Amino acid sequence: MTVTYEACYTVKPMEPTKCGRVPLSEWDQIGTITHVPTIYFYRLSQNFHLFPNNTIASNLKDSLSRVLVPFYPLAGRLRWISNGRLELDCNAMGVQFVEAQSSSSLEDLGDFSPSSEHHYLFPKVDYTLPIHELPLVLAQLTKFKCGGISISMTISHAVADGPSALHFTREWARLARGETLEKVPFLDWKVFRAGEPPSVPLTKCHVHTEFNHPPLLLGQTNNSEERKKKTTVAILKLSKFQVETLRKTANESWNRPRNGRAYSRYESVTGHVWRSACKARGHKEEQPTAVGICVDSRSRMEPPLPKEYFGNATLDVIASSLAGDLMSKPLGYASSRIREAIERVNDEYVRSGVEFLKNQEDLSRFQDLYAVGSEKGPFYGNPNLGVVSWLTLPIYGVDFGWGKEVYMGPGTHDFDGDSLLLPGPDGDDGSLLLALCLQVVHMDAFKKHFYEDIE
Template identity: 60%
Template sequence: MAPIILRNTYTVVPAEPAWTGRFPLAEWDQVGTITHVPTIYFYDKPSESFQGDVVETLKNSLSRALFHFYPMAGRLRWLPRGRLELDCNAAGVTLIQAESEAKLSDFNDFTPTPEFEKLIPQVNYKSPIETIPLLLAQVTKFNCGGLSLGVNVSHAVVDGQSALHFLSEWGRIARGEPLKTIPFLDRKILWAGEPLPPFASPPQFDHKEFEQPPFLIGETDNVEERKKKTTVAMLKLSKPQLEKLRSRVNTSEFADPARGFTRYETVAGHVWRCACKARGHSPEQPTALGICTDIRRRVEPPLPRGYFGNATLDVVAASTSGELISNELGFASGKISKAIKNLTNEYVMVGIQYLKNQEDLKKLQDLHALGSTEGPFYGNPNLGLVSWLTLPMYGLDFGWGKEVYMGPGTHYCDGDSLLLPDQNEDGSLVLATCLQVAHMEAFKKHFYEDI
């Protein structure tokens, strides 16, 4: 790809004075991935009806958005015991202006490649954490007139739902429209410092996501597995293929006739089985699947509309490769469904209590984006599969038209996967998955042949 020329770097602060002070983070904000998560949008040449300047439009609307979402303009600070807090100091976010002789057509099918990294602002984690912006964005103008907008957002501050809420309101402000949903910024609802409600009976603790994940038989960690070269694939699952899988899984002996399996449970079970086959596991190999679940509607009372923060929790389905492969697909989907059903209000509150009592949270923080081999979960023989199926992903319009493509950046390690709705809205899905190079071709073969 043609080189990227950086023209300007701006620090954008809230348009008006906003609240400043120390902002306690919920315990859920501080475990799992606490680094930045990249996404990228590609746009055709702005329509003739757009009369403004792209960079000025982004800069001015971003400044106004930060007034409403002022935590995004702050900085993280380390506290003792591996804790983080948010300093709402209006230090601002980073907006980079760049250009390239490349054309949109150079990106083929937009599969994430190392080239994407040049279009997304990179974060230097060697810098002190209190100097790192929570949001970095880069707008790149291409030779054809098209644009890309690469965004990197701190996962310690927001989850996917909240990040997309912020981006969609940024777009609305750029188009001259009022906010659709005012952010709810008080996190004490999920703050572990609050007393827990009394339980009718002492709750059972079964938070497998905080336990040591399985390793390959004969190994005492997965460090060597995580060092192996990986590659990313974007695999489309057409609506007929999805319906074929769902028909099979929902007529199996493992299906609940009253409910059936969801799209996610169906596809996740299929991915889990295919990965076990592609990795060549022995039948007795333990394996686990991390399932990122939104708890906004699962806690009591439900979180307010527009809750801005992290409200997702990983639950874990566990089995052996032999069980998964020797049984029909419904067995794997049933394991996943059961893990998700266990996520009740009580489960969440007991998890908060557990985290509150931890002497140090660092062992539960996944730093894989830092190039670290630490972190609780990913890597052979395990998988993580995050669903973006219900997120408002598409249609980010700053006044010059909606994107032609939106997708993940290059934030991947072995076993890290995303499930996305196809942008054509035809009922098909896209699996973005990262596996070791040695396993990817076998995975693709099983992924399609096992349908």
């Protein structure tokens, strides 16, 4: 795919905004602190082809400038302070907006499955620069020869989790199509005691073993070799019938959860993904393995946080098992391990986790910097997985003024074990998509087990 970059702009808030350095919460400073990419593809109606070529770009830049007023933290910059800790400098330096042209058409992209060629459709984040020079948001408008377009974004995970990033994107789209802001972001990091010292010493903190690094392959002392192995990406579809079959199997094959609530789609499908990966990777029975799970704590706090809380309230928890147990026991066993991990996230868990992290001398070991070439931080590749759920997020129907997208999905990702569950593109038909990255040598076997093991 040939993509020509035509222009690059810095877009700043249209009006003066609050300035100054503000502390981030501990949850903002652990896990992935690099940028997370997403992309939307659109087929424009004939009416839009009658307008000058720069009309779409001008409208996007103008609405972006306006949405950065209420979402002013995204126009700022991160700064390292000490001991692997970050703060947010709200300085209105702005975000990056790129215009590009592609010689391809949307039809050339097939089913839009992530490919290495799609890297050109995303704005490049230059991680060789100091962190205080990196925009927190980079967006790219790419026009295709067929008249279609794509809008891609990379948003810093240190300032926005999935719900927050999507909130920003949907409000930007509302302003672009001429409507008013619907929901103002809730910008108070103090709910997680951001910037405050620990209130109890580490000796009296709950031990949060989930912050430890996930297991290594048996016989290995580090994961450096696994990080280097070539990976590939696939998007696998599960029909509504297949999803319901997996959920029925999970609930009928193992003890009913204590609270009587049946295993969810996520717990059932993720358990199936975990088991399939163990089989595809050829794990020994005694191999420890973990799956990383993202849980939104907003509704689990007491009192609940506003849904519009802007920052990181989606926390990573770990479900673990021996591979032999996962492969020999019914699907419901895997789902039960996942349920136990999710149910740990309550108000006490969140607040004690904040206290535990505040007592750490250095946060570096809790940060995933793999995207910038570091071999430090958690690694959810072989023998582990990370399965993020977008199943309950309103990811579809983002209309910038020319209709809804024909495809929305994650950016290209090439980290072994990185996966994402999305609702099927047909909306309410009950199907799901699994966007999965695995080592090349394991992908074919994974696909075989993934589909053949659905009873």
